[in-house]
Amino acid sequence: MTNRDTYTNSNIETSGGNEGTLVAYGRGRATRLATDVAGLSGEGSRVILIADPEIAQADLLQGVSINLAASGCEVWLNTSIAGEPKAKDVDTAIEQARDHRADIVVAVGGGSVIDVAKLVGALAVDGQGVGAYGLGAKAFPDRRLPVIAVPTTAGTGAEVTRTSIFAAPDGTKLWAWGEGLHPEVAVLDPELTVTLPxxxxxxxxxxxxxxxxxxxxxxxxxxxxxxxxxxxxxxxxxxxxxxxxxxxxxxxxxxxxxxxxxxxxxxxxxxxxxxxxxxxxxxxxxxxxxxxxxxxxxxxxxxxxxxxxxxxxxxxxxxxxxxxxxxxxxxxxxxxxxxxxxxxxxxxxxxxxxxxxxxxxxxxxxxxxxxxxxxxxxxxxxxxxxxxxxxxxxxxxxxxxxx
Structure with a gap:
């Protein structure tokens, strides 16, 4: 595999006019996210960057943050998602996006981080608390923030799915599903996974x-x-x-x-x-x-x-x-x-x-x-x-x- 970026539409078929997730692959590709952000939400966007706390501590976010800041983006970092997310974690992240009037959500981490980012994108504009959407109880709002997913683990595939998993207050695993959970772009960068234990x-x-x-x-x-x-x-x-x-x-x-x-x-x-x-x-x-x-x-x-x-x-x-x-x-x-x-x-x-x-x-x-x-x-x-x-x-x- 060369270092050249490759792109593919992640869906086998389109549904309901949603063309699914554009997938980009390349070594070092995560350090060029500013181009993706600008294409989705414009120059100088307000970015909520949700990242795995271990990734942040390992300085793997440095290249991503530098690239976004150098392009004129305002970036607010959320590293609070440790392990499988709880409903309260999702609601806190949604409020952060609203408080900063975010234009776009970027996730750098494992499936849990990406799941939270997808829910923030779906609910930050017009949504209620995430608990209202558990088990498909309520349809997602039409208006949403775009999401870019950058997986640092190779397993969940959350970067291309319409599902997010979170835990109810009693620990029960719940799922949310809908077209509004498809990230717009997924960036697969193998350099981000070499430190995975x-x-x-x-x-x-x-x-x-x-x-x-x-x-x-x-x-x-x-x-x-x-x-x-x-x-x-x-x-x-x-x-x-x-x-x-x-x-x-x-x-x-x-x-x-x-x-x-x-x-x-x-x-x-x-x-x-x-x-x-x-x-x-x-x-x-x-x-x-x-x-x-x-x-x-x-x-x-x-x-x-x-x-x-x-x-x-x-x-x-x-x-x-x-x-x-x-x-x-x-x-x-x-x-x-x-x-x-x-x-x-x-x-x-x-x-x-x-x-x-x-x-x-x-x-x-x-x-x-x-x-x-x-x-x-x-x-x-x-x-x-x-x-x-x-x-x-x-x-x-x-x-x-x-x-």
Whole structure:
């Protein structure tokens, strides 16, 4: 991959006149955000820059800030989003944008930071508090601020999706969805990801993999989703181990950013499945980080799901690079996929046991109940196999007894 910028429209198809997110890729590309800002909101714009606090402390924002200030922009920095955001964090960021009469929102950070920026863009002009929009209860206002998303992790794909995740006051994970959450521009700069710690590299990378697998095996699967999903699966299989072993490998880091973006495209159209419902349960009950949680959810559900959609899972196995007898049936290939996925997680040293998170088989009913909560309904409905009380309990037991 060269240093030259590349651009692509992130959506497979346009919807409702919204042309989706323009994606720019390039090494060092984040230091030229002023051009994007000027194109969206004019010269001398008032910018709310929402950034991961660890990124700010590591001085990775310096080039971004210098570029924006040199172009005449007024910049207000928000580094308060640490971990998965709460509703109050989002509302505070919205008020900051209103107080400074912001013209545009720029996010530099992981999925949580980008999710908050998307909500600020959607609600700062005419919106109410974010709680009013949880679970799609209310449509987003027509007027909004433009958003530029610059991911510093390679996993969530939030830079190209119409979804944001935040926590209710009781810790329950909520989602908001709508056309108003699409960022106008996403900038993928691999130089921003080379300092990502090993554990986060693994967790975010497997998150992208789970997105791609669920998008292409869900009952909501559409033919146009195959290309980005399968590309993402192949990229993760090839480049995630390299990014883990060689953190400064810009080719591997760039490939993982592209994989996350492609997988984000896929779930934006097809959604996620039971692995995410299980993962959200683990996050709500025990604070298990999202990427690891959904990977463990898929590990528990993959073989079971494959029984209902062996052809789709066989296609995933092929994209993942399984070498098997060419005369093998779809069922055999799909069954082998589950074992290979589990081995992949272990090779990456992702903790598979939840004992260290304070969960055991005795907690299966609690996990199953949390999995079936209303906020997870879209994921359960999209899953390729029906998930009721008995199925949720069985999957929860499998999840909690893995070692």
């Amino acid at each position: 090993r554990g986060l590299t693994v967790a975010t990378g497997v998150d992208a993999l789970v997105h791609a697998v669920e998008a292409t095996t869900n009952r909501t699967f559409l033919p146009g989703i195959d290309l980005p999903a399968m590309q993402a699966i192949g990229l993760v299989r090839r480049y995630l181990p390299r990014a883990v072993a060689q953190p400064d490998d810009l080719e591997a880091r760039g490939a993982m950013l592209r994989a996350a973006c492609l997988a984000g495209r896929a779930i934006d159209r097809a959604g996620t499945g039971v692995a995410h419902a299980l993962g959200h349960a683990l996050g709500s009950l025990a604070g298990v980080p999202h990427g690891r949680a959904v990977a463990l959810g898929l590990d528990a559900a993959l073989s079971w799901n494959a029984e209902a959609a062996p052809d789709r899972h066989a296609a995933v196995a092929d994209a993942f690079g399984l070498q098997v007898d060419p005369t093998a049936s779809d069922e055999a290939l799909a069954d082998e996929l589950a074992a290979v996925f589990n081995r992949f997680l272990r090779e990456l040293e992702l903790p598979v046991s939840l004992a260290g998170d304070g969960l055991a088989e005795k907690d299966a009913e609690r996990v199953a109940e949390a999995t079936l909560r209303p906020e997870n309904a879209p994921m359960l409905q999209a899953n390729c196999r029906h998930v009721g009380e008995a199925e949720a309990l069985s999957l929860s037991r499998a999840l909690l007894t893995a070692d």
